[in-house]
Amino acid sequence: MTSTAVKSRAAASGRAGDKIFSGAALGAGVLILITLFAVALFLLIQALPTFSADPAEITGGEGFFAYIFPIIIGTVIAAAIALVIATPIGIGVALFISHFAPRQIAGPLGYVIDLLAAIPSVIYGAWGYMVLAPALVPGYEWLSQNLGFIPIFEGPASQTGKTILTASIVLAVMVLPIITSLSREIFLQTPKLHEEAALALGATRWEMITTAVLPFARPGIISAVMLGLGRALGETMAVALVLSTGGLIPSLIKTGNQTIAAEIALNFPEAFGLRLAELIAAGLVLFLITLVVNMIARAIIARHKEFSGAN
Amino acid sequence: MSKRIDVNDLNVYYSKFRAVEGVSINIEAKSVTAFIGPSGCGKSTFLRTLNRMHEVIPGGRVEGEVLLDGDNLYAPGVDPVTVRSQIGMVFQRPNPFPTMSIRDNVLAGVKLNGKKIAKSDADALVEKSLRGANLWNEVKDRLDKPGAGLSGGQQQRLCIARTIAVKPDVILMDEPCSALDPISTLAIEDLINELKNDYTVVIVTHNMQQAARVSDKTAFFNIAGTGKPGKLIEYNDTATIFSNPAEQATEDYVSGRFG
Amino acid sequence: MKTDQDLAPKQPTPPSRKRNSLAKGKLPKWAIPATAAGSIILGAAASTLGGFAIATFAIYSALLFVIAATIITSLVEGNRRGKNALATYLVYGAFLLALIPLASVLYTVLQKGIPGINMHFLTSSMNGVTGAVDNATVENGTPVIGGAYHAVMGTLLITLWATLISVPVGMLTAIYLVEYGKGGPLSKAITFFVDVMTGIPSIVAGLFAAAFFGLLLGPNSRMGIVAAVALSVLMIPTVVRSTEEMLKIVPNELREASYALGVRRWRTILKVVIPTAISGIASGVTLAIARVIGETAPILVTAGIASNINLNVFADWMSTLPTFIYYQILTPTSPTNIDPSLQRAWAAALLLIVMVMALNLIARLVAKIFAPKNGR
Numbered sequence: 001m002t003s004t005a006v007k008s009r010a011a012a013s014g015r016a017g018d019k020i021f022s023g024a025a026l027g028a029g030v031l032i033l034i035t036l037f038a039v040a041l042f043l044l045i046q047a048l049p050t051f052s053a054d055p056a057e058i059t060g061g062e063g064f065f066a067y068i069f070p071i072i073i074g075t076v077i078a079a080a081i082a083l084v085i086a087t088p089i090g091i092g093v094a095l096f097i098s099h100f101a102p103r104q105i106a107g108p109l110g111y112v113i114d115l116l117a118a119i120p121s122v123i124y125g126a127w128g129y130m131v132l133a134p135a136l137v138p139g140y141e142w143l144s145q146n147l148g149f150i151p152i153f154e155g156p157a158s159q160t161g162k163t164i165l166t167a168s169i170v171l172a173v174m175v176l177p178i179i180t181s182l183s184r185e186i187f188l189q190t191p192k193l194h195e196e197a198a199l200a201l202g203a204t205r206w207e208m209i210t211t212a213v214l215p216f217a218r219p220g221i222i223s224a225v226m227l228g229l230g231r232a233l234g235e236t237m238a239v240a241l242v243l244s245t246g247g248l249i250p251s252l253i254k255t256g257n258q259t260i261a262a263e264i265a266l267n268f269p270e271a272f273g274l275r276l277a278e279l280i281a282a283g284l285v286l287f288l289i290t291l292v293v294n295m296i297a298r299a300i301i302a303r304h305k306e307f308s309g310a311n
Numbered sequence: 312m313s314k315r316i317d318v319n320d321l322n323v324y325y326s327k328f329r330a331v332e333g334v335s336i337n338i339e340a341k342s343v344t345a346f347i348g349p350s351g352c353g354k355s356t357f358l359r360t361l362n363r364m365h366e367v368i369p370g371g372r373v374e375g376e377v378l379l380d381g382d383n384l385y386a387p388g389v390d391p392v393t394v395r396s397q398i399g400m401v402f403q404r405p406n407p408f409p410t411m412s413i414r415d416n417v418l419a420g421v422k423l424n425g426k427k428i429a430k431s432d433a434d435a436l437v438e439k440s441l442r443g444a445n446l447w448n449e450v451k452d453r454l455d456k457p458g459a460g461l462s463g464g465q466q467q468r469l470c471i472a473r474t475i476a477v478k479p480d481v482i483l484m485d486e487p488c489s490a491l492d493p494i495s496t497l498a499i500e501d502l503i504n505e506l507k508n509d510y511t512v513v514i515v516t517h518n519m520q521q522a523a524r525v526s527d528k529t530a531f532f533n534i535a536g537t538g539k540p541g542k543l544i545e546y547n548d549t550a551t552i553f554s555n556p557a558e559q560a561t562e563d564y565v566s567g568r569f570g
Numbered sequence: 571m572k573t574d575q576d577l578a579p580k581q582p583t584p585p586s587r588k589r590n591s592l593a594k595g596k597l598p599k600w601a602i603p604a605t606a607a608g609s610i611i612l613g614a615a616a617s618t619l620g621g622f623a624i625a626t627f628a629i630y631s632a633l634l635f636v637i638a639a640t641i642i643t644s645l646v647e648g649n650r651r652g653k654n655a656l657a658t659y660l661v662y663g664a665f666l667l668a669l670i671p672l673a674s675v676l677y678t679v680l681q682k683g684i685p686g687i688n689m690h691f692l693t694s695s696m697n698g699v700t701g702a703v704d705n706a707t708v709e710n711g712t713p714v715i716g717g718a719y720h721a722v723m724g725t726l727l728i729t730l731w732a733t734l735i736s737v738p739v740g741m742l743t744a745i746y747l748v749e750y751g752k753g754g755p756l757s758k759a760i761t762f763f764v765d766v767m768t769g770i771p772s773i774v775a776g777l778f779a780a781a782f783f784g785l786l787l788g789p790n791s792r793m794g795i796v797a798a799v800a801l802s803v804l805m806i807p808t809v810v811r812s813t814e815e816m817l818k819i820v821p822n823e824l825r826e827a828s829y830a831l832g833v834r835r836w837r838t839i840l841k842v843v844i845p846t847a848i849s850g851i852a853s854g855v856t857l858a859i860a861r862v863i864g865e866t867a868p869i870l871v872t873a874g875i876a877s878n879i880n881l882n883v884f885a886d887w888m889s890t891l892p893t894f895i896y897y898q899i900l901t902p903t904s905p906t907n908i909d910p911s912l913q914r915a916w917a918a919a920l921l922l923i924v925m926v927m928a929l930n931l932i933a934r935l936v937a938k939i940f941a942p943k944n945g946r
Contacts, residue, residue, distance in 0.1 A: 015390065021836035022750050028742030029751070029760045032806060036763050039770070039803070042781040092664025100661050109665070116672050118930050120864020122892040123919050126899055127675045130682075130912075135625075173671040180668075204654035227769075234771020236867035237892075241899060261773045261867065268777075268871045283777040287770065294769030367829055369752055396832025406823040410845040420831035423841050470827070477831050 039287075047281035053274055067278065068260075068285055070248035075259040075286070078164055078239060079232035081252070082171035087225055089172075090179030097180075098187035099209060110184065117177035125241030128170035133161030133242060140165075140253040154251040162244035165252040167259075170238040175228035182227065186220030187213055219300050226297030230290045236261035260286040313511045314380040314397075314480040315340040316361060321375035322540075323356055323365060330356045332540035334375075336530060343503060343512045345522035345549065348532035349564070353541020354515050357532070358483050361513065362398035363391040379480070396420070398481040399474035404490045405466035407458035407473070414454040416469055417441060420477035436476055443509075444472035445502050464495020471502065475510075482506060484514040488521065500525050519565055523553050531561045597646050602639055609635035632663065676923075683920025686714065686913040692921075695720035696877035696889075701904035708907040716903070716910075718918045720879040721894035724794065725925075727883050728873065728890055729863050731798035732805055737855055739802075740809025747810070748817040749839055767807040775803040776868030783872075794883030797873035797890070801862040808861060812854025816847035849940035853933040860929035864922060866892035891922045 055063030097110045137159065144155030157163075194212040203211065214221075239262035246256035264279045264286075271279055316338040323331040331353040338344050346354040356365060363384060365371040377384045384394050407416045417437045421428050428436070437454065441447040446468040450461070458469055467487060474482055484503070488496040503525045506512050516522050522529050530546040545552065545561045556562045613631025617623065636659045644652025690713070699716030707714055743760065751757025779800035783791050820843050828838040844851070874887030875897055895915045902911035 015834075018834050018836050021839070022746075025742045025746035025750055026756075028739045029746040029756065031739060032743055032760060032767070032810075033763055035803065035806075036767060038782060039774075039778040042778060042785060043774075046781040046784065089664045089667055092661045093668045096661045096665040100658065101665075112672070113668060115927075115930075116668070118860060118926050119672075119675060120866070120892055120922055120926060122864065122866040122895050123675065123679060123923060125866075126895060126915060126919055127671075127678055129899060131674060131678050138623075176668055204650055206654040206657035207650065209657070230769045234769075234773065236771070236773045237896065240867075241896065261771060264773050264777065265867050265870050268780075269874065280777055280781060283774050287774045290769050290771055290774075291766060294766065298765050362830065364826065364830060367826060392832050392834050394832075395830055400826075400830035402823060402826065402830075404823060406821070406827045408824060408827070408842055408846070410842075419828070420833065423828060423831065423833040423837050425837065473827075473831065 040284075043280055043284045043287065047277055047284050049274055049277040050281040053277075057274055059275065059278060064278065064281060068282055071258045071260050071263050071282070072285065072289070073248055074164065074257040075233055075261070075289075077252075077257065078168050078171060078243075078259050079229055081165065081168035082175055082232045083225060083229055085169060085172035086176045086179055086228060090176045090224075090228070091183055091221060093176070093180045094183035094187055095209065095213075098184050099205070099213065110181075113177055113180050116173065117181070121174065121235060121237040122241070124170050124174055125237040128166060128238060128242035129162070132170065133163075133166045135161070136166055136169075137161040143253055151250040152252045154254070157253045158244070158255050160244060160255075162242060163253050163255065164243055164257040167239045167243040168252075170242055171232045171235055174235060174238060175232050178228045178231055179221075179224045182224035183217065183221050186217040186224075190216045219303065223297040223300040226293055226300065230294045230297065233293065234261055234286060234290050236265045240265045313340045313509060315511065316481060316513075317378040317381075318361075319376050319378070321357070321360065321373055321377065323353070323360055323373050324371070325368065326370035329540040331360075332542050334543045336543060336546055338511060338513060339528070340511050341507055341509070342527045343507045343514065343525055345526035345529045346513070346515045346532060347517075347519060347522050347529060347564070348541070348544075349534065350517075351537070351541070352532040352534040354530075354532040355485050356541070357543075358485055358513060358515050359400075361481070361483055362395050362400055364395070364400060366391060396477055397479055398483060399477055399479035401467070401470050401474055401482065401484045401487050403486040405463055405470050407461070407466050407469050409457065409459045411458055412455045413450050413458045413461070413469060416458040417472050417476050419473055440472040440476040441469075443475045443506075444468045445498065445505075446472055462495070464491050464498055467491060467495065467499060468502065471499075471506075475506075479510065481511040481513065484512065486515050486517060489517060496521070519553075523549060529553070531556075531558075531564060533560055533564070597643060601642060601646075605639045605642060606635050609638060636660070636663070679916065679919050679923055682912070682916035683923075684917075686917025687920060688713075690715075691717035691914070691917055692722070693717060693719050695879045696894075696903070697879070699877065699903060701906070704902075704904035704910040705907050707910050708904075714910040714913050716914060718891060718894055718914065718921065720876060721889040721891045721918060722921065723879060723881060724873070724876070724888040725863060725890040725892075725922075727881065728794050728797045728801065728869070728888065729859060731795060731883055732801035732862055733855070733859055735798060735802040736805035736809050736858070740806045740855075740858075741813050741851070743806075743810045744813035744817055745839060747814055749835070749843070764807045764810050767803065768811070770803060771867075772804055772865050773867040773871065776800045776871040778803060779868070780871050792872060792874040792887050793885055794873055794880075794888040797869050797888070798883060800868035800872045801865060804865065804868070805858045805862050808858035809855055812858070813847075813851050816850035816854065817843060819850075820846045849937050852940065853937035856929050856933035856936060860926050860933065863929065864892055864926055866890075866896050869893045870896070891918050891925075894918050895922070 050058065050064050055061070055066075058064050058067050060067045093113060097106050097113070101109055137157070140157035140161060140163065143153045144157040147153040148155045190213045194216065195208055198208040198212045239259045243257065243259070243262060244255045245258040245262070245266070248258075249256040260282050264283055267275070268279050316336075318334055318336045318338075321331065321334045322329060334357055346358060348354050359365040360373050361377060361384075365373070373385060375385075379394075379397065383389070408419060411419060414437050415422065417440050418428070418433055421433075421436070438447060438451075441450065446465060449465060450469075458466065461469060467490075471482075471487075488499050491499065500521065503512055503514065507527075514522075514525065526549045528547065529549040529552040531544045531552060532541050533544045534541045545556055545558045547557070552561060553565050556565065610631045613627055613634050616630045616634075617627040636656065639659065640652050640656040643655040694715075694717040696716045696718075697720070703715050706712070743764070747757050747760060751760070776797075779796045780792070782799070783796045824842055824846060825838055828842045829835075833842075869890050870893055873890065873893070875893055876887040876889045880886050880888050895918045898911045898915035898918070902908035904911070
């Protein structure tokens with residue numbers, strides 16, 4: 001069985017196996033790089049007609065910039081409100097699971113919150129459309145009557161509740177698990193020594209958190225929020241189903257505003273020719289915005305990693 | 312089946328850093344040779360170059376030659392895989408494959424290489440190897456249980472059985488007892504004494520008593536300071552090294568004055 | 571706001587009776603529950619002023635309780651403990667608040683979805699179901715006609731193809747990164763771009779696949795495989811990440827043990843490293859499937875929408891459960907009688923959620939059951 005002849009033959013075939021296998025692994029990695037460049041390239045090629053076309057032919061009749069600008073702003077507004085809502089709650093939930101909940105149930109509770117991330121976006125959209133929007137109508141009424149002098153709450157309030165604020169709340173629910181799971185991980189990494197040092201000095205639990213946990217976790221929280229922002233900017237369904245779209249307006253509780261992702265989803269199925277190019281160009285813009293946001297988030301995480309590695 | 316090893320002026324590098332400098336040593340067939348020396352003196356690094364395991368670490372390379380019965384391991388065209396199937400290695404911490412049963416662990420060297428083996432041959436090989444590692448009586452009734460379920464000492468003997476099953480000429484052991492309790496250590500030491508009837512055994516150890524107990528010859532490695540390469544200081548019969556060493560550094564080390 | 575301040579002092583403030591010296595300056599045990607009970611009663615009373623509603627009742631009671639309990643704790647136990655109490659209530663509140671949408675979504679899907687689930691729904695498509703059919707259904711009060719079989723099959727087929735593309739590419743890439751690349755410039759580039767890919771909005775992934783096949787096969791070439799490619803763009807980074815993590819925690823000692831037995835690298839990877847990590851990899855892949863199976867936006871722009879059964883991913887438009895839900899809600903089959911469409915949409919939503927939850931559960935079980943026994 002183990003004569004030298006057999007051994008060397010097996011060795012020869014094994015060497016080829018090594019080459020083939022490492023080649024396949026390398027090929028897969030390179031394929032990913034090519035795909036990503038292809039994403040950028042194909043989007044660019046298909047979007048080009050938009051930039052060379054007569055401005056009058058672009059939707060709105062004033063050129064691509066005038067078309068895309070309001071929906072960029074709409075996208076940013078929706079994502080920003082979502083973050084304003086989701087960040088404090090997300091951090092609170094993360095703290096609850098990492099430092100407040102009893103040890104035995106903290107794990108299962110974390111799993112329950114992770115379920116929020118598992119629910120498909122179209123179901124959130126349907127829920128926002130059918131349940132949340134009608135439920136918020138009285139609240140919007142109240143806001144327009146009592147705080148209507150502030151431009152963002154200017155009336156008359158939408159009677160369907162299908163406003164950008166509703167869409168933002170749905171987005172907030174969707175980014176909450178992202179912020180929670182990342183912050184929770186960072187909170188759990190807080191050096192036990194720091195926590196115990198604070199407690200031994202007679203600090204209350206909250207003082208321990210503000211002196212030991214939060215300073216340690218700050219970069220992690222920031223990057224978690226940035227990743228949540230990336231998700232909120234690119235999320236389509238919640239907005240496409242929940243928002244009754246319109247032009248850019250300051251009021252958050254009236255019909256109006258639009259986001260890039262929803263604009264594409266709503267119009268793409270019927271689009272052809274220049275309109276198609278326009279929507280792909282809009283997609284390219286969205287891609288660039290989320291790319292920048294995600295890169296900032298990753299950079300913060302990377303710097304943080306180096307920092308904590310040095311300790 | 313055992314072969315001798317002759318090393319001529321071997322230097323080991325990790326990238327730019329020279330870890331071991333100018334080692335020449337002749338290791339007899341069917342003997343036990345112990346490498347001793349303080350931490351970081353390059354004895355483990357040197358041991359790994361004897362079956363080209365240092366190449367697993369990025370940047371690891373050597374200058375010089377290692378002859379296995381006259382064949383240079385580092386000659387062009389030599390496949391490290393062939394070298395390793397003739398020179399086996401046992402590691403500091405027992406590392407049975409967690410996904411495999413005891414039986415499959417013993418057969419790992421054969422099966423992982425995709426060689427076909429008849430069941431009767433396999434059974435015979437498992438029994439022979441486990442007997443060779445003094446483990447047969449303890450595990451013969453549970454060959455299909457996971458190898459990771461054994462005690463530390465048993466796991467280490469399983470790793471030795473796994474190494475024997477490949478039918479090597481030389482067995483290298485890198486501090487095989489440092490993670491084990493005294494009783495398991497004794498069992499391994501007994502085993503090493505039996506192994507030398509069939510194999511050339513080279514063992515790295517931190518434990519000077521162990522070197523004195525199991526080895527025929529002992530090599531003392533030392534290092535001039537951190538960042539400096541390790542060197543072979545003295546190599547002689549074990550009795551000579553421990554009772555009447557030629558070098559002052561060796562005497563200091565074996566008498567416990569430093570290290 | 572005003573009412574809160576008026577009401578807070580009226581709380582049944584517990585007298586700070588002297589007790590054992592170690593418990594000195596502490597609130598008696600019953601104080602906080604009593605505050606809670608008082609807040610609930612007052613909250614109920616306040617909410618009835620403007621017409622009783624569960625939401626206002628909950629908000630008033632919660633606000634009352636947090637303010638009152640904080641003030642009481644501050645007064646009796648000092649400011650620092652008061653702050654601690656406030657933070658504790660807010661953190662618990664955040665958690666409860668986060669549960670509301672989860673509970674509401676799950677309740678809605680169950681409540682509205684269960685009536686629509688039956689054999690007819692599961693086994694028939696929307697072929698031939700028009701607005702007239704739905705109108706007749708509503709007028710005659712007969713059971714809703716038309717189902718989601720075509721969408722279920724579309725979901726399964728498109729996800730299957732996406733998995734077939736993503737798993738080999740993703741796993742091989744992870745193997746390259748962990749076993750071969752070892753921090754070289756190429757592996758750094760791949761790691762960076764996999765990170766970038768993780769952040770691609772799903773609609774952009776759909777646009778990419780549409781643009782790619784549009785250039786290859788002419789505009790408006792929509793079919794299942796285009797959607798599968800779009801989903802792969804979303805799935806590959808997840809597969810790479812989870813496989814990479816799992817391969818990294820396989821102890822190096824096992825690789826060395828295998829090399830020392832004279833086993834080649836590729837066999838070591840295939841037969842030692844991957845089997846050791848397989849439970850984690852399988853669970854990661856399952857989670858990746860669960861993530862893309864619910865994607866809607868990329869399907870909208872790549873596979874179109876179909877009402878008939880199409881089992882060929884290489885030709886013609888295809889529906890999936892998410893797009894089925896989306897169109898049934900946004901453009902009901904009969905614009906005048908939307909209830910049949912909504913019933914179908916919620917039944918499909920229930921089906922989709924069951925699929926996703928099942929995949930999540932499977933992922934957890936796989937990770938637990940197939941983890942190497944007694945492994946280090």
